[in-house]
Amino acid sequence: MADLLAIYLDDQLAAGVLWRELARRAAGAERGTPAGAALAQVATEIAEDVETFERIMRRLGLRPGRVKPALAIAAERVGRLKLNGRLRSRSPLSRFVELDVLVMGIEGKKVLWENLRDAAGLGQRLPDVDFAGLVARAGRQRDALEPHRLAAGRDAFQADGSGRRR
Template identity: 65%
Template sequence: MTDYLGIYLNDQLAMGVLWRELARRAARNNAGTEAESALNEVAHEISEDVETFRAIMDRTGVRVSRVKSTAAVAAERVGRFKPNGRVFSCSPLSRFTELEILIMGIDAKKQLWSTLRDAAGLGESLPDIDFDGLIERADRQSTMLKPWRETAGRAAFRTSS
């Protein structure tokens, strides 16, 4: 394993932690809405993906950078303070932005699994990791959230403040 792979894995773990936290927040913010079930499912699966990723790091001998993972959680928390048109509640823009960022992260995760499988050669050295299944799961997650993103976009951009 190269130092570059270790750096890459830690950077990607930090991003996975950030998306996990965002998915959990989006699920909480959408409690009681039609999107709640899909967001809860995706948040749960992203948590599982982070654990799979940690297992890959462990099996490749890469130590987890607590600094990067902690910074990712902090960045997600700071992101909550961005102006969204409301002070004490979730705005339609926040709902849309959360879903948009989640879908971007899921699409990036598909690329990550492909990179690990092919470019890093982990498909061969870790044959029990179902990289194809992880890519398919990410596709399904994205497909599951896209209709809710579109609905949230219409609610955010077609209403007056």
């Protein structure tokens, strides 16, 4: 069973690294906007969550992997090459997809913290880790991004090919 938990944790670490990198990139792309401010805060918190996760792994006697997180960083970089309907400028679809994927990742992170606390029994094994606080923090992160995600979706899907509203 410990091997399965180690595999799960290694996979989840890679996912956290992917979300961290995506949040940082999105925050940079939206710098100077209200969405950029929300993304910058969430990016900082996701980085802190990844550090918390790595500390949990070490406390369990597990060394955080290097391969899967490195692959996650590479995947995030490759994801930048996706077709977005524009060649020379940032597409409204890019903004929406980044926010949408981040919100999905944050929802997944809430489930992760609950799984670790309840299914893996880490709430009892590591009583000083505030899993409820981590779940609540993920909820706040989602709440901070949700209005920007919805606005980006409207901008992307209610615009003509030039980015102007129909």
